[in-house]
Amino acid sequence: MHRLLRTFMVTFGILSGAACGPAASSDVKSPVAESSMPTDIRQSTPQAMGIAEAPGVPLGFEIVRDTTSNAEWPAEEAGLLTNVRQLTTPAMGITAAGEAYFSPDNRRIIFQAYPTGQTEYQMFTLELTPEGYPRTSTIKQVSPGGGACTCGFFKPDGSGIIFASSYLNPDMPNPNFYQREGGSYTWDMPGGMDILAAGVDGSEPRRLTTEHGYDAECGYDPAGERIVFSSDRDGDPDLYVMRADGSGVRQITDNAGYDGGPFFSPDGKRVIFRADRNLDSHLQLFVINADGTGERQLTRHGPVVNWAPYWLPAGRSVVYTTSIHGHYNYEVYLLNIETGGHRRVTHAPRFDGLPVVSNDGKWMMWTSQRGPTQTSQIFLAEFRAPSGF
Numbered sequence: 578m579h580r581l582l583r584t585f586m587v588t589f590g591i592l593s594g595a596a597c598g599p600a601a602s603s604d605v606k607s608p609v610a611e612s613s614m615p616t617d618i619r620q621s622t623p624q625a626m627g628i629a630e631a632p633g634v635p636l637g638f639e640i641v642r643d644t645t646s647n648a649e650w651p652a653e654e655a656g657l658l659t660n661v662r663q664l665t666t667p668a669m670g671i672t673a674a675g676e677a678y679f680s681p682d683n684r685r686i687i688f689q690a691y692p693t694g695q696t697e698y699q700m701f702t703l704e705l706t707p708e709g710y711p712r713t714s715t716i717k718q719v720s721p722g723g724g725a726c727t728c729g730f731f732k733p734d735g736s737g738i739i740f741a742s743s744y745l746n747p748d749m750p751n752p753n754f755y756q757r758e759g760g761s762y763t764w765d766m767p768g769g770m771d772i773l774a775a776g777v778d779g780s781e782p783r784r785l786t787t788e789h790g791y792d793a794e795c796g797y798d799p800a801g802e803r804i805v806f807s808s809d810r811d812g813d814p815d816l817y818v819m820r821a822d823g824s825g826v827r828q829i830t831d832n833a834g835y836d837g838g839p840f841f842s843p844d845g846k847r848v849i850f851r852a853d854r855n856l857d858s859h860l861q862l863f864v865i866n867a868d869g870t871g872e873r874q875l876t877r878h879g880p881v882v883n884w885a886p887y888w889l890p891a892g893r894s895v896v897y898t899t900s901i902h903g904h905y906n907y908e909v910y911l912l913n914i915e916t917g918g919h920r921r922v923t924h925a926p927r928f929d930g931l932p933v934v935s936n937d938g939k940w941m942m943w944t945s946q947r948g949p950t951q952t953s954q955i956f957l958a959e960f961r962a963p964s965g966f
């Protein structure tokens with residue numbers, strides 16, 4: 578189980594994880610300079626590669642790579658991000674952490690992390706002060722232990738959490754996994770993974786999905802009535818919507834290749850997600866109506882991975898993660914999904930990704946390797962969306 582994942586972690590030590598996305602690695606020892614990236618990644622944008630839009634086939638917005646030098650990256654970030662602080666550290670008993678989401682009142686976060694000495698993610702919560710600083714002693718594992726976990730999310734009324742775990746069936750094979758070219762990036766889709774609901778403290782975990790196969794990458798709608806998630810129950814990973822109690826499951830995408838990472842829009846009417854429709858491991862962003870109609874591709878195919886989109890409160894823009902600066906330097910960008918307007922948000926060396934914006938629009942939280950240990954950890958900053966987003 579997880580042989581590929583573990584092989585990768587040892588060999589490359591960059592990022593890996595399950596489900597909602599790669600999140601963490603504890604063994605990154607040194608930054609990889611942008612100049613050492615493969616030429617095709619370093620210099621390529623979809624337009625540079627001559628990717629043409631076929632007649633009648635919309636390929637999404639053209640995203641132009643920011644050309645800032647990165648020499649003064651803290652200053653370059655300061656226009657949108659201020660008072661950047663690290664929320665998780667190895668001193669908290671976790672070797673690495675990733676993919677954090679806010680509670681409805683922004684006073685708590687849920688994320689996945691490796692407990693020290695362990696090689697599978699467990700789910701944790703951590704309380705924040707009103708100013709968004711960690712109450713470090715409040716870190717708490719909320720998953721039952723055993724198996725792998727990923728993709729935590731708070732119920733909108735604050736009364737509970739959902740996350741995915743394989744603890745009931747930890748040894749089932751992974752028929753599907755996502756791996757980028759060159760073998761340098763992969764995550765598993767454990768066949769024994771199911772979506773669980775529990776109290777905010779992890780109490781009384783109960784299984785919401787019972788199908789054979791991978792069920793994960795889950796998020797509530799704003800009313801707390803529906804859950805959108807990704808499942809490979811029919812062999813191919815696609816998006817599904819179910820009632821919050823696990824009943825009434827309905828499939829909303831049906832295309833070959835990975836569809837995942839879905840989140841309901843703030844009005845509950847649409848779902849943002851990423852997909853590998855070209856089966857080339859270059860994920861692109863899509864939006865679809867929650868009933869499965871009106872799918873629209875948002876970013877172009879090309880030698881670029883665009884993934885982990887998350888809505889801003891106004892519901893017209895998303896923050897997302899892109900490899901447009903290379904696979905050793907993922908960055909967070911903003912995209913207005915109606916106009917195609919886009920802007921770079923992070924500028925730090927190494928990984929920056931899996932961003933979320935608080936429901937009041939004031940904070941951005943993401944996974945970054947900018948800290949002193951260069952491991953993946955959770956960061957938070959005061960966020961000011963520029964005009965047009």
Ligand SMILES: [Ca+2]
Pocket residue numbers: 768769770771786787788789790791792
């Ligand atoms: Ca399952």
Ligand SMILES: [Ca+2]
Pocket residue numbers: 813814815830831832833834835836
């Ligand atoms: Ca699919």
Ligand SMILES: [Ca+2]
Pocket residue numbers: 906907908923924925926927928929
């Ligand atoms: Ca970066």
